[in-house]
Amino acid sequence: MDKISLEEIINRVEDVPSLPMVTSRIMELTEDPDATVTDIEREILKDQGLTSRVLRLANSVYYGFPRRIHTISEATVLLGFKVIKSITLAATVSKVMLRELPGYGLERQGLWTQSQACAMIARNIARELKYKNSDHAYVAGLLHDIGKVILNTYVGEKYQDILALVENKGKSFLEAEREILGFDHGQVGARVAEKWNLPEDLVEAIAYHHDPDKAKVNVFLTDIIHMADAIVMMMGISMGSDGMNYKFSENTLKRLHIEEEQLHRWIAESADMLTDLSGDELLSS
Numbered sequence: 001m002d003k004i005s006l007e008e009i010i011n012r013v014e015d016v017p018s019l020p021m022v023t024s025r026i027m028e029l030t031e032d033p034d035a036t037v038t039d040i041e042r043e044i045l046k047d048q049g050l051t052s053r054v055l056r057l058a059n060s061v062y063y064g065f066p067r068r069i070h071t072i073s074e075a076t077v078l079l080g081f082k083v084i085k086s087i088t089l090a091a092t093v094s095k096v097m098l099r100e101l102p103g104y105g106l107e108r109q110g111l112w113t114q115s116q117a118c119a120m121i122a123r124n125i126a127r128e129l130k131y132k133n134s135d136h137a138y139v140a141g142l143l144h145d146i147g148k149v150i151l152n153t154y155v156g157e158k159y160q161d162i163l164a165l166v167e168n169k170g171k172s173f174l175e176a177e178r179e180i181l182g183f184d185h186g187q188v189g190a191r192v193a194e195k196w197n198l199p200e201d202l203v204e205a206i207a208y209h210h211d212p213d214k215a216k217v218n219v220f221l222t223d224i225i226h227m228a229d230a231i232v233m234m235m236g237i238s239m240g241s242d243g244m245n246y247k248f249s250e251n252t253l254k255r256l257h258i259e260e261e262q263l264h265r266w267i268a269e270s271a272d273m274l275t276d277l278s279g280d281e282l283l284s285s
């Protein structure tokens, strides 16, 4: 089989998730200084499924409000526009990310669980490192592996060839994808993010979450995502094949000035934070 071009994949595969109008509109509104809580509520309420998913996420363990949030306006007031933006995107992508991805050895909900974990860990790290936009880190963490949704079929077809490179040549899964298919899930994911008009640094973090040394626009954000992804792998959260021969960049530790002790503390904190994640109500929808 000839190598397929990246362009072909993006154009051909029907599964390229396009961002629904309602989601794009909500994301725009949350950036608009003149937008009101009512504007945002009105937009979210247009989509019933989205409304219930946003409410479930708002009430999820992570946000930990002592009382239940019943309405979108309550959620918007309590959580703020930036969080509503992340939650809306999360609620939208959760639909495609819940799928089983046999090409990557991920069971149903595997990618979603892993991505949620990465998003939360990334936000935690971002806050600790005083990164100005921890919300961006959450979104990048959530979407970093979105390319897998599209590449799954192609990886599945060439799985044995990819595996041979991983097992016999010591290549990382991503390097093997690139060698066999001509591109990797980071590149494909970045194309999806571009299609969704996400900011340049977010596109970059998705593209280089396995190769942070290649980042140019915002190395800090890409390092945070690489770090968070590595922690998810170290913790073995529905790992799948992407964790095989995972190549962690020592430069990330240097750039972020992270000592081993801090890394261990983050892993412990992440474990605490994620204890209840498996009980997330969103998964059962």
Ligand SMILES: [Fe+2]
Pocket: 144, 145, 185, 209, 210, 242
């Ligand atoms: Fe990945």
